[in-house]
Amino acid sequence: MISAEISIIPIGTGNTSLSSYVAAAVDALDKTGIKYQLSGMGTQIETNDPQELFKAIEAAHEAVFAKGADRVSTSVKIDDRRDKVRSLADKVLSVEKKL
Numbered sequence: 001m002i003s004a005e006i007s008i009i010p011i012g013t014g015n016t017s018l019s020s021y022v023a024a025a026v027d028a029l030d031k032t033g034i035k036y037q038l039s040g041m042g043t044q045i046e047t048n049d050p051q052e053l054f055k056a057i058e059a060a061h062e063a064v065f066a067k068g069a070d071r072v073s074t075s076v077k078i079d080d081r082r083d084k085v086r087s088l089a090d091k092v093l094s095v096e097k098k099l
Helices: 019-032 050-066 088-097
Strands: 002-011 035-038 043-047 071-080
Touching: 002 019, 002 050, 019 035, 019 043, 019 050, 043 050, 050 071
Parallel strands: none
Antiparallel strands: 002 043, 002 071, 035 043
16 A cells, blocks of 8 residues: 655745645545545545556646646655555554554
8 A cells, every 4th residue: 555645835826825726736636536635734645556646646736736826846755565555544543552
């Protein structure tokens, strides 16, 4: 299972509010059908297919340009574990059991 966290930041928008750009990126993820979870600091994605992951990231990145941003900075963190299938929820549960 591949887990990834993305953070997409439009630059030079002239406004401190970025929620409309985030909404455009999330809408693009919705259209890909990939499983994701939005948080206040980024969006977590999970899939078994690396190509699906990168296509979803590209779609979200391009959606921010389509919303009107002239420059976009996208950060991606990927955890690709192949010895066992572990969802994002499994990872959280594993830590919670140890608390």
